[in-house]
Amino acid sequence: MLGYLIRRVLIMIPTLLAISVITFVIIQLPPGDYLTTLVVEMQSRGESVDQGRLALLRETYGFDRPMHEQYLIWLAGMLRGDFGYSFEYNLPVADVVGDRLWLTAVVSFATIIFVYAVSFPIGIYSATHQYSAGDYALTLLGFLGLATPSFLLALVLLYLANVWFGTSIGGLMDPKYVDAPWSLGKILSVIEHLWVPVVVIGTAGTAAMIRRLRANLLDELDKPYVVTARAKGLPPGRALWKYPLRMALNPFISDIGNLLPQVVSGAAIVSVVMSLPTTGPMLLDSLRSQDMYLAGSFLMFLAVLTVIGVFISDLALAALDPRIRLSGGATR
Amino acid sequence: MSGNLLTVEDLKVQFQAPEGLVHAVRGVSFRVRPGSTVALVGESGSGKSVVSQAILGILPRNGRIAGGRILFDDPASRRMVDIAALDRDGQPMRDLRGGRISIIFQEPMTSLSPLHTIGNQIVEAVRLHRDVRPKEARDLARDMLARVRFPDPARALDTYPFELSGGLRQRAMIAMALVCRPALLIADEPTTALDVTIQAQILKLIKDLQAELGMAVLLITHDLGVVANLAEEVVVMYRGEVMESGTREDIFANPGHPYLKALLRAVPRFDMAPGERLVPLRSVRSEGGRLLEQARTPWPPGADAAGPLLKVEGITKRYGARGGGWFGAKAGAGTLAVDDVSFAVKRGECLGLVGESGCGKTTLSKIVLRALTADSGSVTFNDHGTPVDVLKLSGGELEAFRRRMQFVFQDPFGSLNPRMTVFDIIAEPLVIHRIGDAAERAERVKELMALVGLDVRHLKRYPHSFSGGQRQRIGIARALALRPDLLILDEPVSALDVSIQAQVLNLLKDLKERLGLTYLFISHNLAVVDYMADRIMVMCRGRIVETAPRELLFRDPLHPYTRALLSAVPEPDPARPLALTELEEGRSSNPAAWPEPFTIDDQHHPPLVHRGGGHWVRADLDMTTREVA
Structure with a gap:
């Protein structure tokens, strides 16, 4: 097990290195760099461009150096915790992202909890009451959730929240708190605003998870080991919890790896619609304006999340499933 | 009551199935006395x-439970309960x-x-x-x-x-x-x-x-x-x-x-008269075969001089521990699944391969079929007088060769794609090998259906609407579609009931006769192999330990493993109970525990020795086998 752990951690290093190369290539792919975009923009506004200042900028950011040196500088910076400089915001990337990252984490975490809390009871009910009226009703609801475009749902819910509860449109908090320091009022305001994006972002995932849990559990419910458990005299509820449900969990645990980055990046459109101060819209902007270090940091951040997520789900699987833990080294 | 532990009286059980109410149990009564x-x-x-x-x-x-009583008279509590009336949870x-x-x-x-x-x-x-x-x-x-x-x-x-x-x-x-x-x-x-x-x-x-x-x-x-x-x-x-x-x-x-x-x-027995056939409960009629005969390339005279139909020499296969990997695998680790196996199958015979699960018989068959790669050894196939080195074939040659040799699987449920109709399943080999046009294929498929005794009207159905025995027959029809010379049958009846087993075995026998097929018949059931095979090989831990013509093997088994296998088969005759004491704790399948001269361990590597009449046994040459065994 320890050997597996070490091998698993070591394997993450080349993976991340490879991803960093690809990321760097991607952010360098569009012709020109941030400065050329800037020049074009200034010229279109009729402003004069100070060639001397441009050259200075070019030198500070190392744009005149060969590509591989630029990459190494970027990589070395990241290892030291220096993610580069955002041209658009004229601030270090870390400062630009800072607050937004925490709010993103809050939204994401709330969404994950929402997805699990809603889909598990429904999925278990649907599987154990297959083809009952309740199963059909919940299935219909689930498909509606899958089929509704999330930005549409966002607009509807924003409207309703405003009409019924007087919640301000958009954002994660009331406008008066935006630049205010953290206080009880601000936290309450965040909580008040949070449920709409959480429901919107989580609906599709919830619906999908209900369907998958139902299918997985149905597969397991008729397995001989479940009959064995009943034949022992185990009450139905405990027999369900201990055996088939645990078997049905495996696919969900292996899904954690995808969940983390998906919630961060997949919610970009919804975040734009709802003008949430999360990282999604910022990633979109930075890619558009060729703010390369900001975009690069984002992409790397997502990659690291994926790699860590997969690592966590592998560990959790090994912990929960002895077949993986104990036969890891053998082949068939 | 009369001191019965369990009394089942007129029990009726119903199932609510999609096609209506199914009466699975219709008035069953019996009793079980304590002990x-x-x-x-x-x-x-x-x-x-x-x-x-x-x-x-x-x-x-x-x-x-739709009716009747299940009375359980618990000796511990001295209380009689009617289980049929209890809430089941x-x-x-x-x-x-x-x-x-x-x-x-x-x-x-x-x-x-x-x-x-x-x-x-x-x-x-x-x-x-x-x-x-x-x-x-x-x-x-x-x-x-x-x-x-x-x-x-x-x-x-x-x-x-x-x-x-x-x-x-x-x-x-x-x-x-x-x-x-x-x-x-x-x-x-x-x-x-x-x-x-x-x-x-x-x-x-x-x-x-x-x-x-x-x-x-x-x-x-x-x-x-x-x-x-x-x-x-x-x-x-x-x-x-x-x-x-x-x-x-x-x-x-x-x-x-x-x-x-x-x-x-319907049960195969060891004491069956020569030529005696099993009588299945419901026999199937196998018909037709004209088109299939036309598709067959005639066997040229003198082609047998090129050797037996299938010749396997020195096949060895080791399943490794995790290969490659970051820190590398230990060399020589893993298990030896097949250890230097050689044998030959003559044209027109049925060679039985017997052994317990894990003895390597399926691995061996998959190597012959080119579904697995052997570590060493060779497989030679006599293709109408031309010897073909099977393990060296590749690309188009291999594809063309596949027509000569086909496989029937053990599991009639897992080996048919549930999303294909029976017609598509049987026609698939013809499509893959681009044989005939649509009309011709349809004719061939219909003939194959009749050949395995299935109703041609059921061609549009899906596998789930057939019983296990019928599915196995569909699998046989699929294997025959390309008109192969050699059929490898891997435990073809071990998933079937006795009554169905007899039906499928008889069908296989008839097909072999009618189409001049050659079989490699793999099974763990000695009685079944005895019924089907002309010659039998016994395999244990990846090695052939004994090979003999059928009558000889059962009349005069030499190897202790063969004897253990034979004595472990329960016979449907109370007068001949199992000698249960002889079968202690799996020693019979441990080569190191076999008595001299059969012992196989680090010091002893006995070869196969000919004992006359085509009877080979793995034993140490210098010893006089009969006395010690």
């Missing part, structure tokens, strides 16, 4: 397992279930939870029915594991089912069922999924424990050999009704009911 063994015999679909589920209150969700029923009445199932692989240790699952059973602390429960579980002869009971508590062999898993299952000392044990096909030698051990174990614990056993099986060895009374079921019941001696000596007589005639 006795009653066998419930019948083919699949006869309702015998449904009866056991009704007794335990674990019928599937769509099933219910209520406390009184749950107390009986697993506490007073226990069950063991057919599949030791799947009836234990793969995620929990053996100890956890047994302790759970103890604590459900006995008010004991975890420590005591663990002690009880360990004692029970020792009773079912686990080699190291204390360690076994912490092992997971997948770490154990099939035989040990079934022992763990038995331990779990018996740990609460039930008055009645229901054994639902307890040995059907096991090898013969393991089966004999488990049967002995059940017998011993029954004497030790004084419990009654309700044995549910389709294997009349097991019945003859274990049961005192026999109840024969057919289509949800009892056909006949009585003591074992009565039933076997004077089978009264035609169904039972037919069942007895």
